[in-house]
Amino acid sequence: QLQLQESGPGLAKPSETLSLTCTVSGGSISSGSYYWAWIRQPPGKGLEWIGSIYYGGSTYYNPSFKSRVTISEDTSENHLSLKLTSVTAADTAVYYCAGGVTNWGLGTLVTVSS
């Protein structure tokens, strides 16, 4: 069964770059079986799609993030990465990675604070 686990610093300073990793087990990210996504949820609020990456590396981003976001894949390590630049307090959220609609990680909380 596909399992996903997010990891990264739990704290980021304003204006810095947030970097997270999603480690995938139970399947290969290069199998083409899933499209991979990052989603976030600010405390007490709803879910927001950040972007997706497809087999071969094609990426699609939520326009709300403009040019701040980069999603990439490392097929040798079987993990995905999320980079979000110029963070502010509004980027404080639980960040989830997902493989299709079926498989979600448990999420990781990132707090943006000086």
Place this chain on the structure above:
Amino acid sequence: EIVMTQSPVTLSVSPGERVTLSCRASQSVSSNLAWYQQKPGQAPRLLISGASTRATGIPARFSGSGSGTEFTLTISSLQSEDFAVYYCHQYTNWWTFGQGTKVDIK
């Protein structure tokens, strides 16, 4: 961007009651619609995909229907463990989520 609108925002119900949650898309999403359940401190749990297909291990009291722009999640007899927030999610044109419906105890 496809906007997903859920109603009601909050629903107060008693255990054993039948519950119907609605989700409307601003344009057709065909049957590319999922429903999730989320409890405090937990990740969303997939209930339904393809508008009406229950995910593995999901009890039969959960059912989904609809296509195009109008969708419904029905819980036939609400159990105590079903008090949670429910989100709809379209995946036909990138991804967008509804704002959620909180089902709480009456």
